Amino acid sequence: MPPLLARILSNRPSTPRVWWLLGALLVVTVLRLWRLPEAGPADYDSVRNWQVILELAQGNFANLFHHGSPGFLLMYVPVAALTRDFVIFQTLNALLAVLGLGFFAAWVTGQARLTGPEAAALTLLGGTSLLLTFSGRDFTMSSTSLVLYAGLLRSYFARLQHPSPAAALRVAGWLAVGLCFNYKFLFTLPIIGVLELWRADGLWRQRGLWWRTLLLLALPYLVFGAFGAWVGLPWYRWLGFYIRTVVPAAANVAGRQATLHLDLLYYPCYLAEYESPLLLTGLLVSAGLAWRDWRRAEPMPLQLYLLVWAGCLLAGMSLLIKAPRGLLFAYLPLAALAILSGRRVLPRVALLSVVLVAVALNVFRIHQEFYVPLPTQYPQVAAWLQRHGATSVVSTVGVGVAPYLVPNQTLAVVTDERQLATLRQQGYQYVLLDGYWRVAGVARFDSLRRQHPVAAWPAPQLHRSLLFLEHSEFTGLGYEETLAARQTAAADSLPLRLYRLQ
Known part of the structure; x- marks a missing residue:
């Protein structure tokens, strides 16, 4: 068997674990789709995205760079050519969110060699979080972003494990595609920078790698800039969105203008009150284990890798204006840290029992937050x-x-x-x-x-x-x-x- 194929297969869950994983994903899918036609739009952005896509399907490209996510909008144009039913758009987006969850959980399961029940526990703990359920029932770019984010996490971990120009370019490719769908992929750049400083393996000294990477990252802006100019928009419209997001020209209709707002308690308070206690607990226990076991490990262990991502996201987003979706990219790493740290400090039966109680609490919150208010009027x-x-x-x-x-x-x-x-x-x-x-x-x-x-x-x-x-x-x-x-x-x-x- 070729070495590359053997490596890929070795990272996949075995057949029994696959069934546990698929069963857990089925439960999450039911929770995401349950009574969805009665729910109506989750928020303003969901409807506005739907409206812009209908405009694009009719040849009106004025809002192509709405929210800086042209890839997301264009991806749904073929759907708009067939139907304008909002529930269909919601359903497809919900399934994409489940795909992203499965993509991430399968990777962690293979890398950490989780058992079938542990793989299901990870999937259910992450998939039933309140925020991911909310974003899994709306119509925004969050669902697609989770798929691409899981790909970015996997590819960058592979780059750390087996450094090569090809691995670095694969990371740049995931990042470039992610930026087409969600400007918040820019927030991953400082984290990658931290990990590069930690790794310091001299990879970037290889001839031509810098230029090839920058060209790959610039490619979406060149392509969409040219396309925007072709349909009558200024070539800089996409970049202009970034500028206006960072430095708003004026206060919005709610009176908010600043983009920086230091608040170190917002996200811990939210996680403690509305999400599973295991998310913060797993983060703290993982940090304690990392401190106890600290060494410049080669290669970087999976748990430390995910701890860096979750910790940097929590710290970095605390500097900006706040909303639970600011931690969108942190939820799945936090769920994984809860399982990875739990299996090190608890007997397996105890860990699974604790996760089962946590998932039951999540489902209760989902019922109270999403099902009780139905149907929409x-x-x-x-x-x-x-x-x-x-x-x-x-x-x-x-x-x-x-x-x-x-x-x-x-x-x-x-x-x-x-x-x-x-x-x-x-x-x-x-x-x-x-x-x-x-x-x-x-x-x-x-x-x-x-x-x-x-x-x-x-x-x-x-x-x-x-x-x-x-x-x-x-x-x-x-x-x-x-x-x-x-x-x-x-x-x-x-x-x-x-x-x-x-």
Whole structure:
């Protein structure tokens, strides 16, 4: 057998472990897809991505670099050519997230030689985390990012184990593709830099490797820059997104302008209150084991490798504006650290029992956060509008009703009630006071709220703690401030109110 093929096969789980792994992935898939058609859009970005993809499918490329993720948007254009059903987009994205989880878990299982039950424990512990379940039921680039991130972790670990120009270029390839889907792959560069300093094997002194690597990383920007220019966009539009993200030209509609916000407690508080206690415990135990066993090991052990990634992500993201998704790339390494450290300090039966309890707690939280608020009331809002012949509708900040409107209905979004006068003159008939304005922290609708609605609906999904925390990056609020805002919003029993404009 050729050496390369033998090495690849040796890193794959054996057949019994594969069945454990597949069984755990099936459980996660059921949790991600359960009652998904009743859930509706998870957040604003999910709907906006869907809208941009529909525009691209019709030949409108104005928003090609929306959120700096042209690869993600273009990947779904063939789907948009076949259907505009939002649930189909959600479902495909959910399956991609499960694929990323499986890709990562299979790699760790092979590298660490986990048993079948341990492989299932890793998959379930990571797959049932609250944030990964949220991102696995939305329609954002997070799901695809997890697939590419798992590939980057695997390829860079291989580069550390077996340094060669080919291995370094494979890492650059994963990183280049990842940047097409999510600008947050830029945050992996400092971590790779730390690991390169640790390795210090002289690989980068090899002739021509620097230039080939930089060219590979620049290739997506050259290709998409040329494509953007071809469809009428400035060639620098993608790079301009980066600049405006780091240095916003003005405060957003919630009043947040800064991108740096040092808060060392936000993420530990979130992990302690909303995620499994095993994630932080595994991180701390792994750090203790690494300190006890410290030596400049050659090659770097898997547990230390994952500890560097998780620790750097937790520390680095604490410098920026916060949201649980800021730790998207840390969740699976944290789950792996919990299993890898647990198997070193606990008997196998005890470890599996502890993980089983942790997974049960995760499932309970998933039930409370995602299933209890169902079903969404946006279909009822859309049905009311259709029955009353509304063709032009305004919504305050939120766009959750958009996937349920028929093609001949127009939806405009406002961030200030003073914009309504102009829209009234343009023939818009109704305005939906969508409680999403509370989530986004855009409190500019006091006069509208004092009017009498023609219809109103409850929307408990708009009161979810995780939804508010996910928007603290947009509002700039701290952890406690965000939860206080959520508590205030929860007092509103009818956050979806419809008003006549004419």
